[in-house]
Amino acid sequence: MNHLIEARNVSLNYGKKTALRDVSITVPKGRVVGLLGHNGAGKTSLMKALVGLQPVQGDLRVLGMAPSTQRQQLLTDLSYIPDVAVLPRWACVHELITLMGRLQPKFSAERARALLKRTSVQESDKIKRLSKGMVAQTHLALIAAVDARLMILDEPTLGLDVISRKGFYEMLIDEWCDGERSVLISTHQVEEVEALLSDVIMLDEGRVALAISLEDIDRRFVALNHDPAAAEAMAAAHPLLRYRDQGRTTSLFDGTPPEHVTSLGERVRPSLVDLFMALTRNPALNQKQA
Numbered sequence: 522m523n524h525l526i527e528a529r530n531v532s533l534n535y536g537k538k539t540a541l542r543d544v545s546i547t548v549p550k551g552r553v554v555g556l557l558g559h560n561g562a563g564k565t566s567l568m569k570a571l572v573g574l575q576p577v578q579g580d581l582r583v584l585g586m587a588p589s590t591q592r593q594q595l596l597t598d599l600s601y602i603p604d605v606a607v608l609p610r611w612a613c614v615h616e617l618i619t620l621m622g623r624l625q626p627k628f629s630a631e632r633a634r635a636l637l638k639r640t641s642v643q644e645s646d647k648i649k650r651l652s653k654g655m656v657a658q659t660h661l662a663l664i665a666a667v668d669a670r671l672m673i674l675d676e677p678t679l680g681l682d683v684i685s686r687k688g689f690y691e692m693l694i695d696e697w698c699d700g701e702r703s704v705l706i707s708t709h710q711v712e713e714v715e716a717l718l719s720d721v722i723m724l725d726e727g728r729v730a731l732a733i734s735l736e737d738i739d740r741r742f743v744a745l746n747h748d749p750a751a752a753e754a755m756a757a758a759h760p761l762l763r764y765r766d767q768g769r770t771t772s773l774f775d776g777t778p779p780e781h782v783t784s785l786g787e788r789v790r791p792s793l794v795d796l797f798m799a800l801t802r803n804p805a806l807n808q809k810q811a
């Protein structure tokens with residue numbers, strides 16, 4: 522098996538509503554993959570399909586297995602945090618450690634305790650008395666204590682403040698990512714996760730708008746920062762997007778523009794946010810324009 526996730530022409534419908542259309546992606550081992558998309562783009566649907574909670578059309582393999590028919594087997598090697606808080610509010614942290622030990626053969630209670638030491642959560646704490654950030658860290662400590670190969674996180678830091686989000690991602694990267702395991706994270710906080718990611722998948726209305734490594738972004742996309750005087754020549758070369766950046770304009774191209782255009786600007790690194798804006802449609806804006 523070459524890839525931890527392999528999807529070929531995967532589509533998912535809820536009745537007449539199409540949530541995923543012909544999605545083809547691969548995730549090799551040792552990657553930190555961001556799944557980006559506007560509200561309703563299909564991120565949760567894709568993650569549910571990957572963990573076998575939604576049947577799909579097309580060819581989908583996760584850790585070499587078919588998620589919908591081999592779910593139990595798959596879940597011994599795959600960890601998943603869904604987009605809704607699911608830790609039981611009545612339980613104490615140490616009860617959850619015991620429970621996880623019974624449910625998940627690859628769970629290490631010792632490791633969970635070590636991970637919790639990174640946080641301010643005590644084993645005697647009841648979930649209902651923890652802040653949202655502490656619940657998220659507890660959840661991650663429990664999940665990261667499973668010796669799995671793939672972790673799927675659906676908006677894991679939703680509702681957390683910036684310090685809690687930072688703590689969450691630090692624990693994930695320091696304690697779980699080891700160059701062999703991969704993690705797929707959906708988020709709207711594009712700027713914040715950019716430095717963590719090795720790859721990005723952008724969904725737009727159920728379709729893959731871009732699936733690329735961060736290194737390949739630099740190779741493929743060219744952003745030129747230029748004076749207003751160069752605007753006309755830039756526009757004639759059909760950039761994907763033009764945006765204002767520190768008082769100047771940047772034109773973003775898919776591929777290298779012609780030499781006479783390249784020489785009019787200074788090459789800068791396009792941010793993920795810029796690419797995201799260029800390649801995905803914002804439903805709110807579309808409605809306004811319609």
Ligand SMILES: Nc1ncnc2c1ncn2[C@@H]1O[C@H](COP(=O)(O)OP(=O)(O)OP(=O)(O)O)[C@@H](O)[C@H]1O
Pocket residue numbers: 535538539540558559560561562563564565566567
């Ligand atoms: N159970 C469902 N029944 C019918 N339609 C659904 C269901 N779940 C999701 N959808 C629709 O499928 C599309 C994709 O939804 P999904 O939740 O996967 O998007 P998302 O990218 O995770 O959005 P968000 O960022 O808002 O969480 C949306 O149009 C949504 O309305």
